[in-house]
Amino acid sequence: MEHAIQLTDQQKELIERLGVLNEQEGLQPAVSRVMALLLVSPQTELTFDQVRETLQLSKSATSNAINMLLTTGKLEYITKPGDRKRYFRSKISSWKEEMKSKFSNMDHIADIFDEILKQRPGNTVAFNKNLSEIVDFIRYMHAQLPNLYKAWEQSRS
C-alpha cells in the first residue's frame, strides 16, 4: 500500500460512478476506473504503481489499461529528470474531441441509412420518407456543429 493515493469516500464514489458511465461507453471496468482516477485524484500525475495500488489492480490489468488509454489518446505521460518512472495524466483536451467524434459517428449511421434508402422498393412510401427525413436530420445536425463550436468559442471571449 505504500504507493496508494489516499482518497476520500466521496472521491472513491465519484470514481465508481464515472467508471460505470465509461463502461457504458464500451470501456472495460479496469480501464474505466483508471480514466476516472486520473480525473478525480488530487494529484493529477500518477505513476504505474500509484494507479495499480490505489485501484488494487494486477500489474497486467494496469499495464493493459494504461496502454489502451494511451493509444486511444485519453491519457498521456510525462517524465521527470533523474526519474525512470512515467507519470500518467488525463489528456483532458481529448474530451472535447471525444464529444465531437461522438457526433461524427452519427454521420456514419446516416450514410448507411442512405444506402438502405437507395436500394429500397419505392412502394413503401411512408417508410422511405421517414427514413429520408432521419438522414436529413442527422446530416443537418452534423453540418451545423462546426458553427455551434465556433459560437461557443466566441461566447467565452
Place this chain on the structure above:
Amino acid sequence: MEHAIQLTDQQKELIERLGVLNEQEGLQPAVSRVMALLLVSPQTELTFDQVRETLQLSKSATSNAINMLLTTGKLEYITKPGDRKRYFRSKISSWKEEMKSKFSNMDHIADIFDEILKQRPGNTVAFNKNLSEIVDFIRYMHAQLPNLYKAWEQSRS
C-alpha cells in the same frame, strides 16, 4: 424456410454492416440484426417467424430480441383482423429520439465532471480550468440543441 424473406446479397450485407454498428452501441448481435432487418427488408412488417427464419435465429433468441426492442421503443407491432400474428416493424421515429437522447447523455457526464471539479483541490489550476471548460462546452452544446432542432424543422417547410 417457408417464411424467410428473400434478400439480395446487398441487403444481407447492409444488415450485417448496420448490425455491427448497432453492436457497437451496446446491443447484442441478435438484437442488432433484428433491428437492421426491419430497416432493410422490402416488406416493412414482419412476423415472428419471418424474422426468425430470415435471420436463422432460435425461437428464444428471436423472442428476447423482439421484446427487448419493443420495451426500448425501437420496434412496434400491428395486428390484422382475423390474423393472430403480430407484425413487427421498425419505429423509425425512435431514431430521432435516439439522436436527441445521445446528446442528453453528455449532460450526465457534464454533471459528474462538475461534481469532480467542486471537490478538487484548488492548487491544480490548469487542470481545473480545463475541466471547467469542458463542462461549459458540453452544457453550451446541449443548451443549443433545441434551437438547432427548430432550425432544422424550419429549413424543411
Place this chain on the structure above:
DNA sequence: TTTTTAGTTCTGCAATAACAGAACTAAAAA
C-alpha cells in the same frame, strides 16, 4: 557484472454473455 526498476507478455481461470433447443403456456381454431 550483477541487481533493481518499471513495466510487458504469457498462461490460466472464473464469471458472464449469447444463444440453441426443448418444454411449456394461453388463446384461438377446429
Place this chain on the structure above:
DNA sequence: TTTTTAGTTCTGTTATTGCAGAACTAAAAA
C-alpha cells in the same frame, strides 16, 4: 374438447471477457 398457433420461459452449452499471477525483458543503477 382437442389441437394448433404464436409465442415465452427454462435449462444447458459454448464462446468470450476480464482479470490475476507469474514469468519475462530491457534499461538503468549499483
